[in-house]
Each structure stands twice: as C-alpha cells, then as structure tokens.
Amino acid sequence: MRRFIAALSVLVVAAIMSAPQAHAASGVLVIDGQAYADPHGCYPGGGFFVTVTNNTDRTAYVYPNKGCWGQHEGWVLPGGHASMNGGSVFIE
Template identity: 45%
Template structure:
C-alpha cells in the first residue's frame, strides 16, 4: 500500500512537470533595429503601435522585420500596406502598425 502511494506521487509529480514544461510560453521575440514613427525612435520594436489620426504618419523601418499597416486602430481590420526593412513610407490609409 505504501509503495503504491509513493509510485502514484512520483508519477503525479512527473505528469505535473511535463504539463508545466509543455504549457510554458516561448521566448518573446522582437525585431532587431529601430523603427521610426513620426520621427520617434522605437528600439527593438514588437507589437502594435498607433499611427497619426488625421495626417498620414511617416514610418521608417530600420529593423530586420517587415512592419504591417492596419486599417483599424488596434492592429485590427485589414492590412493596407507593408513597410519592408530599410523602407520609408507615408502609409495612408492606416491607423496602426504591427511589427514582430
């Protein structure tokens, strides 16, 4: 009886460890370099950024990733443009920009 409990505890601990290992999120990744939105520098950007409300923003992408301009304010809607690495654009229309 004692041996059965010990084996059950060991198996339970192994199952819990395996579950935690599989459920742990991967490491966060950001673009390497600098993204400029209206001349404001964002170093190693990652995520969604708002663009100008009334005047088309100026976006300069000096990172290693492509940035995507979205029609909605929170990187929702649909992609209207892409800003390739090394590219400078005035992306209109577009309300937000996503880069990974």
Template identity: 40%
Template sequence: MRRIATTLGAVVAAATMALALPGSAFAATGNLVINGIGHKDPGGCYSTGPLVSIIVNQTDRLAYIYSDADCFGEVQAIVQPGLATLSFGSSVFIR
C-alpha cells in the first residue's frame, strides 16, 4: 500500500510540473507589428531595418528594441503590451 501511495504522489507531482512549465516556454500571444508587417504569436529576434521603425506590441509580453541587428547592442526601448513606439533600433526581441 505504501508503494502505491508513493507512486501516486510521484505521478501527481510530475503531472503538475508538466502542466505548469510549458506556459513559460511558449512565444508571446498576440501580434507584434513591425513597420506594418504582423507577426502572430511572435518569439525571438526580428529585424526592423536601418531606418526609423514603427513597433506595435499587441502581445502579452514586453518587446525589447536593440540598437544593433540580431538583437545585440544596447536596449534602446522597451515596448509594453498594448503600446506602440517609433524606434531607431535595428531589431526587436520578444519572448
């Protein structure tokens, strides 16, 4: 009887972890619009080009605008969910 309780406890713990962890690994939910081009449920780094960019963050995550391509360099701005900004950055990162 003790083995069954131990095994059942381990299964319940594993199931709880399996249900709790995946949410943090998935991409943002919503749309990230960069210069009029939408990216549904974005995740990762997006190039904005060398000119001034319009970033519209319609997701549930923060969007980080970097000074250099490939999301390197300094963070120029952080765009909150539901907001838009003009940016001089070269790339945008969103989780």
C-alpha cells in the first residue's frame, strides 16, 4: 500500500509540474499610442474611443468602461489594428 501511495504521489506531482502555466502575451500591445511589452491584464484606454494595435500572440478585448468590467464590445486579433468605442483593453 505504501508503494502505491508513493507512486501515486509521484504521478500527481509530475502532472502538476507538466501542466501549462499562464503567462503574459508575447509581443507589444499599443493602446492610443502607448506601447506595452508582453502585456497581461487590463489597460486603460483614452476615454470613450480607443485605438488598438495588437502585435501579440493573444486576442485583445475592448471594454466600454474603465477597469475591463461588463461585456466586451469588440476585440482585436493578433496582428490586427482597430479603432472603436472603448474605455479599457484586456489581454491574457
């Protein structure tokens, strides 16, 4: 029984160690002329209108309010550029 528990413990630790880890997007996200290298999280926009250039490997989501709360109003795919109504931008 002890061998089984020891083997099971080793397998659990190995599974945890090999699980993919969350990390910032790779690249540069430009919001209203302000560049953010390897961004992660919520970034403020200029007000009611935001311009986003997404030179990262993740999709950026544009929210109508400051703080990235509520339903996103649009998104900018990796390599994309867009101008739209928005108060903040979120990227994983």
